[in-house]
Amino acid sequence: xxxxxxxxxxxxxxxxxxxxxxxxxxxxxxxxxxxxxxxxxxxxxxxxxxxxxxxxxxxxxxxxxxxxxxxxxxxxxxxxxxxxxxxxxxxxxxxxxxxxxxxxxxxxxxxxxxxxxxxxxxxxxxxxxxxxxxxxxxxxxxxxxxxxxxxxxxxxxxxxxxxxxxxxxxxxxxxxxxxxxxxxxxxxxxxxxxxxxxxxxxxxxxxxxxxxxxxxxxxxxxxxxxxxxxxxxxxxxxxxxxxxxxxxxxxxxxxxxxxxxxxxxxxxxx
Amino acid sequence: xxxxxxxxxxxxxxxxxxxxxxxxxxxxxxxxxxxxxxxxxxxxxxxxxxxxxxxxxxxxxxxxxxxxxxxxxxxxxxxxxxxxxxxxxxxxxxxxxxxxxxxxxxxxxxxxxxxxxxxxxxxxxxxxxxxxxxxxxxxxxxxxxxxxxxxxxxxxxxxxxxxxxxxxxxxxxxxxxxxxxxxxxxxxxxxxxxxxxxxxxxxxxxxxxxxxxxxxxxxxxxxxxxxxxxxxxxxxxxxxxxxxxxxxxxxxxxxxxxx
Numbered sequence: 001x002x003x004x005x006x007x008x009x010x011x012x013x014x015x016x017x018x019x020x021x022x023x024x025x026x027x028x029x030x031x032x033x034x035x036x037x038x039x040x041x042x043x044x045x046x047x048x049x050x051x052x053x054x055x056x057x058x059x060x061x062x063x064x065x066x067x068x069x070x071x072x073x074x075x076x077x078x079x080x081x082x083x084x085x086x087x088x089x090x091x092x093x094x095x096x097x098x099x100x101x102x103x104x105x106x107x108x109x110x111x112x113x114x115x116x117x118x119x120x121x122x123x124x125x126x127x128x129x130x131x132x133x134x135x136x137x138x139x140x141x142x143x144x145x146x147x148x149x150x151x152x153x154x155x156x157x158x159x160x161x162x163x164x165x166x167x168x169x170x171x172x173x174x175x176x177x178x179x180x181x182x183x184x185x186x187x188x189x190x191x192x193x194x195x196x197x198x199x200x201x202x203x204x205x206x207x208x209x210x211x212x213x214x215x216x217x218x219x220x221x222x223x224x225x226x227x228x229x230x231x232x233x234x235x236x237x238x239x240x241x242x243x244x245x246x247x248x249x250x251x252x253x254x255x256x257x258x259x260x261x262x263x264x265x266x267x268x269x270x
Numbered sequence: 271x272x273x274x275x276x277x278x279x280x281x282x283x284x285x286x287x288x289x290x291x292x293x294x295x296x297x298x299x300x301x302x303x304x305x306x307x308x309x310x311x312x313x314x315x316x317x318x319x320x321x322x323x324x325x326x327x328x329x330x331x332x333x334x335x336x337x338x339x340x341x342x343x344x345x346x347x348x349x350x351x352x353x354x355x356x357x358x359x360x361x362x363x364x365x366x367x368x369x370x371x372x373x374x375x376x377x378x379x380x381x382x383x384x385x386x387x388x389x390x391x392x393x394x395x396x397x398x399x400x401x402x403x404x405x406x407x408x409x410x411x412x413x414x415x416x417x418x419x420x421x422x423x424x425x426x427x428x429x430x431x432x433x434x435x436x437x438x439x440x441x442x443x444x445x446x447x448x449x450x451x452x453x454x455x456x457x458x459x460x461x462x463x464x465x466x467x468x469x470x471x472x473x474x475x476x477x478x479x480x481x482x483x484x485x486x487x488x489x490x491x492x493x494x495x496x497x498x499x500x501x502x503x504x505x506x507x508x509x510x511x512x513x514x515x516x517x518x519x520x521x522x523x524x525x526x527x528x529x
Contacts (some may be wrong), residue, residue: 132392136427139418143425158401167394167401171439175431179417238394 004267010207013049020214020236026162035258051202052080055154057124059105064147083153083188084109086227098122099141105241119147125169154188160237190222241270277528279464283317283473286496294333301518302369304433311462317345317448319387322370343458345448358382363391386413414448450482472520481506491520
């Protein structure tokens with residue numbers, strides 16, 4: 001395998017996944033991953049550009065940033081690319097009025113969106129909102145539409161909370177896809193459009209940027225398909241079997257964000 | 271496929287073939303008696319996710335069918351057999367009415383997940399429990415994978431979407447146990463000691479009854495009752511061995527040509 005210096009040559013900025021890289025979410029605001037608060041601070045002091053790219057759809061971007069700030073992270077709202085604001089743009093562009101299957105914590109992102117007489121279903125990580133009744137309601141809206149449109153904020157399989165691994169929105173998206181015989185449009189990682197948006201906000205080309213994430217398929221595979229390089233951290237939802245995945249191979253595996261940042265500052269272009 | 275041999279077993283579907291909801295197919299009780307007058311063994315096979323054998327039996331008795339409990343083989347029986355073969359302790363996501371068919375199985379500290387049609391269990395907390403078990407590598411058994419079904423108040427999600435959700439999240443494949451799976455028919459025949467080439471299946475569902483049975487080398491007879499729609503017999507290739515009006519006609523054919 002190539003040396004770290006070769007693997008990190010030409011990197012001018014990083015995109016950091018949030019959940020599982022900066023912190024593990026959970027009751028009472030979650031817990032920072034050891035070394036991550038300092039690692040973000042080191043990056044911010046370096047010449048590298050720093051952006052955050054998350055599929056978090058359980059809470060608004062503002063609430064997420066406040067939670068992270070309370071844990072000591074140097075982060076602001078305009079540095080975060082999140083799916084709910086991106087989805088709102090898409091809804092407006094296409095004149096879509098969604099039936100929302102989302103967590104109450106993210107509703108504020110949609111307060112200026114027309115939800116009367118819905119002509120699509122938008123689903124996000126609704127957590128307890130994924131009841132049979134709510135899934136059935138969304139199913140019936142879709143079955144009642146002549147041209148059903150299902151929009152999903154991410155299609156993650158699961159994520160880690162302090163209490164353990166939790167089913168993510170992707171599993172429920174798959175359920176509605178199977179029931180209605182359709183394919184959802186995904187806003188979030190691993191969609192190329194979403195990485196492009198994050199790069200645009202960072203002001204870099206794909207080949208100049210490095211993604212750091214705990215999700216091999218969503219973060220690493222998605223970023224690589226878009227032309228970025230990507231590292232997987234062994235925190236969050238990482239499982240040892242990820243390193244033998246048949247299709248996706250990260251540009252490197254590191255124990256945590258602190259190690260990734262150490263390598264970048266040592267070997268990356270300064 | 272082995273050469274066809276003398277007929278020794280007849281598998282019969284229930285709803286749509288012997289009866290339609292709470293009404294017997296005209297002449298079906300009589301026809302069953304005639305079939306019992308021969309030496310063939312009879313099994314009644316059905317995809318059910320809610321009704322236990324006892325429920326089915328009570329309905330059949332009310333309609334004057336002469337059937338005993340050990341002749342009935344359902345997708346719930348198939349799931350139970352698989353659980354017993356694998357010697358696992360299932361987390362049962364099935365309707366409460368189906369629980370009698372799983373009586374006696376150990377279910378504490380589960381190391382398998384069985385999914386039927388159970389809207390009351392299909393919500394976040396319970397699915398998350400099932401998901402965590404599956405991620406540890408325990409088997410996922412699906413009674414069937416129907417997308418949706420019709421309720422009095424409209425369409426409602428079936429077990430299929432939730433099975434698919436668990437499959438996707440854990441990157442595994444469920445073992446489906448109901449018709450038209452090969453193992454379903456093989457299991458139903460197991461108790462008779464007959465080979466598929468010695469058996470015939472009678473049902474109203476061209477794909478699930480007839481196609482499934484013919485896939486393992488049985489003969490399939492399609493009856494034009496229950497869910498049968500015109501031209502259903504053209505849905506499978508090879509076509510049904512025989513398509514006829516109803517169960518009594520199927521029995522007549524067996525008596526005249528297959529014995």
